[in-house]
Amino acid sequence: MTANLLNRRWAEHGTKISLIESSSIGIIGVGEGSTPQFKGFFDTLGIDEVEWMPKCNATYKAGIEFEGWSDKPGYERYFHPFPTNVDLYTQGQFFYSTRVRRAGRDVPAHPDPFFVPTRIAREGRAPLAPPNFPFNIGYSYHFDAHLIGAYLREYGMARGIEHIDTRIGSVELDEAGDVKALVAEDGRRFEADFFVDASGFRAAIIEGALKEPHRPFGENLFNDRAVVAPTPIPKGGVQACTKSIAKSAGWIWNIPLSNRVGNGYVYSSRYIDPDAAESEFREHLGLGENAEVRHLQMKCGRIERTWVRNCLAVGLAQGFLEPLEATALHIVMSTVESFLASWEGEKRDEFNTAIAARYEGIRDYLVCHYRTAQRRDTDYWRDATSNNIMSDSLKRIINAWFRAEDLEQEVTRQDIGKYYMPVSWHCMLAGYGNFPGPELLKPPGPDVVQFDMADIDRFVAGCAMNFPPLPEALERLKEEAA
Numbered sequence: 094m095t096a097n098l099l100n101r102r103w104a105e106h107g108t109k110i111s112l113i114e115s116s117s118i119g120i121i122g123v124g125e126g127s128t129p130q131f132k133g134f135f136d137t138l139g140i141d142e143v144e145w146m147p148k149c150n151a152t153y154k155a156g157i158e159f160e161g162w163s164d165k166p167g168y169e170r171y172f173h174p175f176p177t178n179v180d181l182y183t184q185g186q187f188f189y190s191t192r193v194r195r196a197g198r199d200v201p202a203h204p205d206p207f208f209v210p211t212r213i214a215r216e217g218r219a220p221l222a223p224p225n226f227p228f229n230i231g232y233s234y235h236f237d238a239h240l241i242g243a244y245l246r247e248y249g250m251a252r253g254i255e256h257i258d259t260r261i262g263s264v265e266l267d268e269a270g271d272v273k274a275l276v277a278e279d280g281r282r283f284e285a286d287f288f289v290d291a292s293g294f295r296a297a298i299i300e301g302a303l304k305e306p307h308r309p310f311g312e313n314l315f316n317d318r319a320v321v322a323p324t325p326i327p328k329g330g331v332q333a334c335t336k337s338i339a340k341s342a343g344w345i346w347n348i349p350l351s352n353r354v355g356n357g358y359v360y361s362s363r364y365i366d367p368d369a370a371e372s373e374f375r376e377h378l379g380l381g382e383n384a385e386v387r388h389l390q391m392k393c394g395r396i397e398r399t400w401v402r403n404c405l406a407v408g409l410a411q412g413f414l415e416p417l418e419a420t421a422l423h424i425v426m427s428t429v430e431s432f433l434a435s436w437e438g439e440k441r442d443e444f445n446t447a448i449a450a451r452y453e454g455i456r457d458y459l460v461c462h463y464r465t466a467q468r469r470d471t472d473y474w475r476d477a478t479s480n481n482i483m484s485d486s487l488k489r490i491i492n493a494w495f496r497a498e499d500l501e502q503e504v505t506r507q508d509i510g511k512y513y514m515p516v517s518w519h520c521m522l523a524g525y526g527n528f529p530g531p532e533l534l535k536p537p538g539p540d541v542v543q544f545d546m547a548d549i550d551r552f553v554a555g556c557a558m559n560f561p562p563l564p565e566a567l568e569r570l571k572e573e574a575a
């Protein structure tokens with residue numbers, strides 16, 4: 094991603110980009126879900142869906158379905174939709190209803206009935222607006238991590254990026270402390286003016302050579318491991334969404350591709366050991382004894398500064414939050430875009446501050462998932478839901494919610510909508526059922542505007558019916574590609 098974005102902007106000025114990777118090390122090979130910013134990546138490069146999606150077994154994603162994060166009746170699952178223009182029609186009604194319910198009045202305030210992407214995914218449709226549909230629909234993709242890496246490598250090589258398969262053994266610094274060269278185990282030496290550290294969790298240049306400190310997130314994001322395995326496409330087909338299913342010490346993702354489903358149990362080794370996590374995962378998926386699973390360790394945290402001297406870190410080398418909400422590739426995209434803008438204005442410090450703030454802003458949203466989830470059945474969930482290690486910003490968000498204040502205004506006041514929009518905060522907090530218990534709720538009364546839910550349902554269903562079934566949309570792509 095980074096080589097292509099830099100090449101697109103800099104090739105015309107004569108910059109030569111080399112991509113060094115080691116087939117003997119390989120890639121981490123997970124990370125198959127994304128956010129709408131990833132669509133922006135392909136749009137920026139001008140790569141059409143028909144070009145890349147069939148080659149990468151990609152499918153569409155309209156949002157994320159959270160299951161089992163709350164045991165409050167009626168709130169056992171909710172859908173986090175990618176924000177779209179059409180939802181502005183019902184979003185105001187949803188925000189208002191949550192505020193009224195937070196203030197103790199009995200009105201419907203579960204997010205699901207209000208949003209078109211939720212309906213699109215649940216009805217097995219693709220989030221592809223037909224030509225006559227008058228709104229933009231934001232969406233993203235699921236894809237095979239290995240195939241997309243290979244596709245982007247070929248794409249870059251066809252546009253002048255040099256590809257070198259070798260294993261780097263050491264990093265040479267000059268007298269001033271800048272990176273001078275990478276030295277391969279086969280003896281080759283690669284000098285350059287600027288280096289990008291995309292070496293994964295190793296962070297070989299930024300941490301290894303430049304000694305930039307790493308700030309771990311473990312105090313309020315407990316998960317540090319994952320066990321992963323593919324399964325076949327289920328008989329009933331798949332939906333245009335990632336599923337995130339809460340389990341005893343973490344959660345399981347379920348990412349549908351066109352040829353298989355990717356699954357992973359993300360858990361905390363403080364609460365469950367790898368064998369027990371594997372058993373829980375196998376049981377959940379119904380995996381046979383011979384089915385292979387892969388165990389991974391996750392280094393969750395971020396390096397203090399992303400751009401240090403003549404080195405920019407991206408991807409896992411730069412930091413990792415944990416896979417909930419699938420934000421890693423979105424951060425790569427925004428890092429490179431901001432880097433290019435800052436490079437031209439020589440604004441390295443502002444850039445580093447903004448990237449750190451982005452990590453912390455996204456981290457707050459993830460921490461809020463665990464802090465406001467509604468299950469207390471294991472030590473993991475009891476600790477996660479009572480953990481008070483939170484940023485001041487998140488504390489203010491949670492206070493605003495429970496004091497029945499205007500949450501949209503609070504998100505805007507703090508200027509954190511650039512990380513997660515007010516709709517995302519409302520969906521999460523309402524989706525877990527963070528409302529007064531039913532015994533405390535009073536009838537709405539004449540001072541409350543009550544919306545006709547049947548009317549909202551007709552609007553949402555009427556919009557969704559314009560969207561094609563997912564299998565048909567994928568088939569059409571394949572035919573066009575052929």
Ligand SMILES: Cc1cc2nc3c(=O)[nH]c(=O)nc-3n(C[C@H](O)[C@H](O)[C@H](O)COP(=O)(O)OP(=O)(O)OC[C@H]3O[C@@H](n4cnc5c(N)ncnc54)[C@H](O)[C@@H]3O)c2cc1C
Pocket residue numbers: 113114115116118119120121122123124125126127238259260261262291292293294295297319357389390391407408409410416419420421422423
């Ligand atoms: C469990 C899990 C789930 C995830 N889910 C998501 C998700 O849903 N969505 C999302 O956006 N992200 C997700 N991520 C993050 C995602 O995997 C990464 O952002 C993405 O794969 C990019 O990884 P990377 O290129 O930084 O690192 P890697 O894939 O590890 O690549 C590192 C590269 O550096 C090379 N390299 C390393 N050392 C050397 C050396 N000495 N010499 C030469 N080459 C070297 C390797 O060969 C490789 O090519 C997930 C991560 C984990 C751990």
